Structures are given as C-alpha cells and as structure tokens.
Amino acid sequence: MKTILEAKNLNVIRGGSLLVDVPGLEIFEGETLSLIGPNGAGKTTLLQALCFLMKPSTGQILFRGQAVGAAQHVLEYRRRLAMVFQEPLLFDTTVFNNVASGLRIRGQGGAEFRRVVESQLERFGIAHLRDRSAKTLSGGEAQRTSLARAFAISPEILFLDEPFAALDPPTRESIVTDLEKVLAETKTTTLMATHDRNEALRLSDRIAVMEKGRIAQIDRPAVILNRPIDEFVASFVGTETILYGRIREKSRGTLAAVVNGTEIEAVGDALPGEEVILCIRPENVTLAMAGGDAATSARNTFTGRIERIVPMGLYQRVHLDCGFPLVAYVTSQSLEGMGLIEDLQVAASVKATAIHVIRQGRRPAGTH
C-alpha cells in the first residue's frame, strides 16, 4: 500500500493545552480512514491540522513524501484536497455556482468545466436543483451540494468532518449510501471524523479511535470491534460487558480467569496470576431458560437473574447479574418467545473465543 499522507510527531497546542498528540500516522492511497472518539477527543483538530487549516505546533506533515509548508507550498497542497464540514457552508448563490466554486477558485472555466460540474450534480442527485438558490435547500440537499462541491475538484484526499451529524436518519441513510457508492467508484482517499461508530464501521477500511488528543488504537474495523486495545476503546465501540479478573490457570491455549469468584474461560494470551480485563460484546451472549439443556458449544454458561430490560428499537438490552454484571442483546421476538421478564433466572452462555482478554500486567491483589 502506498502512503499518501503521513504525520510525524504532530502536536497541536492551543491556549496551553495539548489538543492533538500524534507521534505517527500514515494514510494509504485509496483507503477510507475514520477517526472516531467522543466529543473533544481531538478529531476535528487533527483533521484541520492535517489539511493545514490549523497550524500544527510541532511536527511534520508529508504529502506524497514531501513536507507540506517546506518543500511544498501550503496553498498548492490545499488545492489537491477537499473538505466537507458538518454544516454545508454554502455560498449565497445557485447550486450550480456552489458546486463550481472550487473550480472557479482554481481559475477554471469553459466547456470541460461545465461538464465536470454537471456530472457532479448528477452524481449526487441534485441536477434538478442546479438553478435553485442555496438558501432554499433542505438540510440533505444542502449537504449533497457540499459533497458535490468537494468532489468537483477531484481531490486527492477528501476530509469529512462529521458530515452527516446534523441530518435526520432517513436523509443520512440515503446520503451515506450515495457516498459509499461514489467512494467505491472514485477510490478517493478519505479521512472522516465521526462520533457515530456505525457510520465508521460501514464506510471505513481502517478506524482510528481517539481519546484526549491521542490515537488509542488504529486498525481494521473487525479488529477494533473484537480486539480493542484497552477499556476506553472497548467501551467506545460498544463492548457492554467489561470485567476485571485474574488469570488462575493457563492450559492448551485456554485461560481460566476468576471474576468476582466466578470462573470464566477465555482464549487469549496471559500468564497465571496476571490481572486482565475481559471484554464481552452483547451480541455474543446467548440466553436460555435456566435449568434447561443449553445446547451450545459455548464453554461458559452462567446462571443469572435478569436485572433490567431496556428496549433498543429492533432488539432489547438485557442486564444480568451472574455474580458479575453481564449484558446481552436479544431480539424483541425471542424476548417474547422465551418470556423473559425482570427477576427471572436464565442461563447465559458465551463462547470462550468470543471473550477478548486485555492484559493488565502483574499487579498486587486488591488494587482495583
């Protein structure tokens, strides 16, 4: 994979606080990389620093191997990028002129220029709005215009800063679908900041989870989801059950960890006596009636009491007390079929391979 953009020792300090601290980051040509993290994690700041809209305090940004600001002029660098913000930030003119604005800034005109603008209007389904004033557009139409304006200059890297955060769910869905298609078609290198992990999972080749200005973990979506590097990443990507335990025994690749007196089997790498964090994703927990024959290959079966059932739309979140807290997702249908209610005793099972072990290192007992 070819690196298109690289950040080295990048720090952004404003008002005495360190907003971004990224020792190294490589973006590969053609990939879609998402920056996810809570508000204030530094996603927007990192994005703006990478396109030189905010001057980094220290460090270097290399575009195709050349240092921006030194070997390469900032303006020239910016002219090879495009950025879409959460707000459409359209100009007070027609949709056509808005989409054309990036090209006009580059001094382009003529028949080829019109053809490019028209094709972007078509691509984002706003050709019928071409002569409309940007003031009269709906939120979705305005954001489509903003995306078309960005793509019109054929950017070598596209920066997206929470581009769908202000849209209602149906509009968001249709724009994400279109963007997905366009990205597959153009193979534009894309860097997107979002706090919506589902959006990131859907669009990204890689995900970087940010916390307090640092990149906590950067990897493929499946790895981030199933093998988070620490508690923060685990909870941010939707691991509902995070348990503290200690390894009692290690045998043939299986670990036996003790959590609150209960033994849990997991697959992973840790030493006996080591403190670990066990991560269990709610969709990997299956529920059965207590006492019944739990016909499953899972090694771990715990009996627990249903503490709380929270409806989540298509599925229900079931909080269990198995001597330790455990969260499972079940569909509303199976919830009814099994007659699950609060205070009922059920059997919860989890495959040992579905439990992710994070090593904490050796620590004396009772430090948690």
Place this chain on the structure above:
Amino acid sequence: MDIILEGIRQAFILLFSLDPEVIGITWFSLKVSGTATFISLFIGMSIGTVVALTQFPGRHLVVSLINTGMALPPVVVGLFVTIFLWRNGPLGFLEILYTPAAMIIAQAIIATPIVMGISLAAMQQQPRKLRLQILALGATRIQMVWILIREARLPLLAAVMAGFGGVISEVGASIMVGGNIKGYTRVLTTATVMETSRGNFDIAIALSIILLLFAYLINLVLTYIQQRERPR
C-alpha cells in the same frame, strides 16, 4: 391648521411642477452625499473588513472607537473641519472652506464610521467555519476576502445605505463648512432650515417630503436586507 394644509398643497405644486430650485437643491444634495458615501465606502469597508478578519492586541478598543464614531455628532465634525480649513488653519492653504469639497469631506468623515461599523459587524457575522471552508476550497487569502465580501454583499449594501442616510439628513456640518450659499452649497437640509426661519413653509415642506422619501427608500432596502435568509 391652514398654514400646514396650504403648505402641503403648495409643496406638491412645487414638486409636480418640477420647480427648478427644488430640483437643483435635490440634485446637488445627492451629488454631495453620494460622493461622500462613495469615499466612506472605500475607507470604511476596507478598514471594517480588516478589523473583522484579524486578531490584534487592542482590537476591542478599536471596535469600541468605531462604534462610538457611528454616533459622531455632525456639529462636532463641522466644527473641526471648519477649524482645519480655516484660513489660518493647518489645511487653510487649500482654500476650500464654504465649497462643496468641504461639505464632501465633512460628510465623508460622518459616514465613514457608520459604514465601517456596519461592515465590521456584517463580516463578523459570517460563520467562522465559512472562512475555513473557503480556504479548504483552495482559495488564496485575497480570494477568501473577496468571497467573504461577496457573501456579505447585502449587509454591506445596508452599510452604504445607512451611511448615505446619515449624511443626506445631516444639517450641522453642512451649514458650518458649506455656508448654505444659494446655487453653490445649498442642500436639502440647510435649505429647509433657512426657508423655515423665513416662514416659507411651502418650500420647506416640499424639501422635507423629498428627505422623507429618501428616508423611506433607504429603510425599505434595509428592511428587505434584514428579513432575508442565509443559506445553510
């Protein structure tokens, strides 16, 4: 009551018969105030834009001074312009006191802070992220400023209208530095003052109607600008 009704009747006769004196005074007023506004547009808009788009120490002080300048009393301006242009004054050698040039200078001094203050507010009201978006579109700094000015064109038009409205209705400075010389430096406001003091209410009312008409047109445009929408 008769005086008023008769005055209004006479005024309309003067207006509709296109009385040469009324038309002459109106035309001259437009020329002086228009030129003054034009000058204030260059100075006011450029300084207003620079102050709006940059950060520097003492910026708050500058902004408050500009806002104070928006309420500059015309007589004070008239006084100082007179002193400067007085035969023995620092600029006395120009010998332009009691000429249209002196009136244009005084009115430009009155209009400039008005245009500057409103331009500054208009440029500042644009979303801060819009500047980032323009730079991200590959604009140079000069292109960015041009695009921002184009985006603020209506509020900037409001600045021009407010500046023009300020000077066309101003009387203190015009009478002090112009002297209300018939056919030379007489404008709508100074003529109204004089005709009223002489008891010629008909012509005074005719001139006032023209002033009111200007005030109405200016406010019509301002209202339209205030009610408009901004794109997303």
